Amino acid sequence: MKKRFVFLFVIIFSAGSAALGQTVSVRGKLFDKESGRAISNGAITINPGNRSTITDMNGEYLLNCSPGIKQLSTQILGYRQLTIEFSAKSDTVINLYVQVLPFELDEVTVTGEQVKNVRITQHGNLVVTPAAMHETPKLFSEPDLLKSLQLMPGVITGKEGSSDIYVRGGSAGQNIILSNGCYFFLPGHFLGMISPIDLDFLENSELFKDYFPAELGGGASSVISLRFKEPETDTLHAQLRLGMLSSGITAEKQVPELNLNIAAGLKHSNYWLYYPFLNRILSEDVVKYLPHSAYKFFDGFLKVSHSSEKLGTINYLFFGNYDKGKQENETSGLTGDTILFNLDRLSNDWKSQIHALEWEPPVKNKLKWKFDLNYNRLSIRREAFHQTEKRVSAILFDVIQTAYAFSPTVNILGYSATVSGNSDKFSWSAGLSGRLRNFSPNITVNHVSWQKDVEHSFGEGVKVAEPAAFFSSTYHISRKLQLDAGLRVSGAFLKDAHFIIPEPRVRLSYNPGGAVSPHITYVRLSQFDHSVEGTNAGLRSMLWIPVSKEFKPEVTDVISAGFQGQIKEHYVWSIDAYYKKIDGMLDYKSGASFVYDTTFAEILDVIEGWAYGLETGIIKTTGKLTGTMSYTYSRSKQEWSGPQGLIWIPANSDRPHNFNLAMRYHLNDATSFGLNWVYASGLPATIYMHETSYGKYYNTKNNIRYFDYHRMDISLRQRIIKRKYSMFIDLDLYNVYNHNNTFYFKEVFDWYNNVSYFKSISLFPIMPTLTVTIRY
Known part of the structure; x- marks a missing residue:
């Protein structure tokens, strides 16, 4: 492993021997x-x-x-x-x-080429704007931030259609969202396929994956920083978007008399309209996993800000989400002279609300202060019910029922105070932050059979205090040499345990923003939440539990090195190698069962992991043809305790080869075309090897790999401009050449040959969708 790591860095540094001009x-x-x-x-x-x-x-x-x-x-x-x-x-x-413009008679739209493209910051992070995302093809014609990030170097996609992201070999649960000083996690809509971060409300986002300023924490792999929009003029502007899966309305206005900016919006699902179409074109094996036609979701947004010379800037942000779905399947089969009737019922609900208040007082004595106070509540309800009836000659002789209820709820009160200053060569920031969390697992299991009845619950309510202190700085050592360094000390205090994690961060770069800029970075990140992936046969199911005496925080150490650069004013490029070590992750033990085990300690193992990779990308920023192209080589391993002992297995994010192409062609100011082509090595997956008298035998987890994944998407965007309004028509074609990418492997029994085999089930065939947006 060390030889591979050294080899990657030799490649990186040998690739950068270029002469630097004055x-x-x-x-x-x-x-x-x-x-x-x-x-x-x-x-x-x-x-x-x-x-x-x-x-x-x-x-x-x-x-x-x-x-x-x-x-x-x-x-x-x-x-x-x-x-x-x-x-x-x-x-x-x-x-x-x-200076602010005093008024505008008509709407003015600025869509500069830089705004329409992804940008790489000096610190190797990625900035994405809604303008860039709207110009590329989209699943269901739904603008989706996380799916746009899946096309970036160093980011690995999850299952087909999923909005999961795996950053530099980390897990899907190691990415945290930050907005207005509030850190939070959000599940996805449509069983994880659509992210709830609506681009109608968003101004820009930044994915921190390389260097993290010390004020950022809470995610062991990445932090996604969101900045929501504010009104552009004192004229009331509104937008109505009509889509196939969802529709939404936004409005924004300045109130100059009160120095107020107000922006608000609401999005709701149209799934009941789209369901008959999906039910017709998708196979029965896929439809049974999708929500019933009654499924619905809502996203609400409100931002109010006030600016004045006396008070400075005060921002209030509300972000609310609601998701509710339910499905039911009945099957029957014959084993000898016994008829089996199976009933499966699944309910998925979740709710989230975020209230974030941020105050930036006027700058005094060259010092800039910022204060944040926020509240976040997330509640998830996932209930699964299975019943099997056994009948012989229509006589019922056995009924087995199993019911699982996962209903975790977390209430979080967050706060922070930051002060910063700068001079010609040195800039710095320092502060205190923290979260007070009240976590309730609410996990219950009921199992009824002729042998015995089982009923128990898992976990107790947990209160966690998570204070942190940080100092971050940037020092220009010379005309071209820049040092970024910082230290964050994060803590977690519980009733029976406490943890203190020092998190040093340092980055040394030469000629940042120049034609060629080499850099080397080391960061340590910690996370006081644990996410545990369930099965990857079908749609994902994730268990969340807090840090505890038995389960310590997740800590990652990442070292990376590479080059960034520009080719004239048309192209921006980057190449990086990285190595990541992960401690404190959790995974299910071999044979773990919520029916027969009674505590989390009996179900879960504490494991370690490591990852390394090479990521490259190039962005064309100007001209009629713009876009991004990236390649990521990513390997990720984790420990697993199987029947043969502790071994290393591929992690869920272990997809060696990933190539993404996202291009946009602007025919004129009104018409643009988009094209995506995605290729990725197959995801690791688990199937049993054979059955025993005790049940199915798995030699290891992730013991196979799905077939390689690839697809092409195209889009057309037409803009119609009138004096009083403008209209956008988005036509998207997903999976153009109708490639059957594996969604999961289904076990099928061949009655004629008396054998079982696994059949590859695909999710989406070629999918045409249409969205119309009207702006007033």
Whole structure:
């Protein structure tokens, strides 16, 4: 394993022996002139050279250019354009202050090329905007953030149709979402196939997967930072989106008299309309896994912000989700002279609400403060019922019933206080944060048979305090050498146990933002939640439990190195190798049973894991043809205690080869085309080897691999612009060449030959969908 790791780094560093031309770095921050608030997602351009960038979540930008007389210009919706001329002789810091436009007579839409593309930050993270996601093909024509991230380097997709992501060999439960200072997890809609993060409400998102500033924590693999939109003008704007799976409405308005910005929206499912179509085109083996026509979900959003010279900026965010589904299947069969009648019933419900308050006081003495207070409640109800009746000559002689109820609920109160400052060569931030969590497992099992009845519950309510302290800094050692370093100390305190985890982070980069920029990074991340994957035969089922005396926190150590660069102003590229070590993960023991075991300690094993890989990507940022192309080589292993002892097996994220192509062609301002092509090695899966008198025998978990996965999607987007409104028509074609990708392996019994075999069941054939969006 060490030889493989060394070999990857030799490849990386040998690939970067390129001559670096003389360049000058221009960096700074973009501010609202009146409130002093930093502005993210603002387009900054330097000429001559026509190089552009977008400010990050802290309003910071970095551009490189040749020495000489230069012009910096800004383009931010709702602000006056600012142009500054200066002489670039050496590295320069220029902070930009822009003024709000007083009013707009008609709607103005800014869709710059940089906004429509994925962006790689100086720290190797990925920024994705809704404009970029809307231009690419989509499943069910549903704009989906997580499915867009699946196309990025270093990110591995889950099962067919799933919105799961595996980042650098981690698990699907090691990714946490951050917005307005609130950390949270969200299940998916449509049994995990559609993420609830609606792009109608989103301004941009950033996937932290390489270097993590010390203020970020809570996810052992990645943090997905969301920034929600604010009104662009003081004119009321509304949007109505009519889709096949869901429809939604949004509205936004500024109230200048009160210095208020208000944005709100509601999305609801149209599944009852789409279900007959799915029922017709999908096989019976797939339809029985999908929700019944009564399935429904809702997403609600509200953001209110106030800005003034006296108070600074105050933001309130509400994000609510509701999901409810139920399905039932009946089957029958014959074993000898015994007729078996089987009834399976499954209910899946979940609810989430997020309230997040953030306050940024006016900047004083060059110090910027930020305070966050938030509340998050997530409740999940998953109930499964199975009944088998045995009859001989219509006489009932045995009934077996098993009922599982997984209804965990977690209430979280979060808080943080951060202060930051900067100078020409040094910027820093420090603060305290924490979460108070009340977790209720609510897991019960009932089993009824002629032999005995079993009824028991798992776990007790747990209260966890999770304080943290952090310090993060950026130091420009020389004109081209930059050091990012920080330390986060995270803790968890329970009634009978406590844990303190130091998390150092460091990144050394040369010539950041230049034509070629080498870097090396080390980070430690911790997580005080455990997610345990169930079976991968069919749709996923995940068990969540908190840290405890028996189950310590999950801790990952990641070292990575590579290069980033630009080719003129048209292409951005990156290549990275990484190695990750994971401690404290949980997995089901061999033979674990909720019926016959009575505690989590009897069901779960504490295991270790490791992963390594090579990820490459290139982004074309300008011209009529834009897009991304990426290749990721990813290996991931985990421990497993089987009948033969402790062994290493492929983890669920172990998909060696992953290639993604996402292209967009802009025919003109009104018409664009999109194309995705995805290839991935088959997912690891588990099937039993043979049956014994005690039941089915599994030699190991993940003992086979599904067939390799590939598909192509295409899309057409037509924009119709009128004086009072604009209309977008999105036509998407998923799985164009109708490839039968494996969803799960179904056991089939051949009565003629008296043998069983496994049949590959595919999920979605070619899927045409249509969405119409009207903006006023």
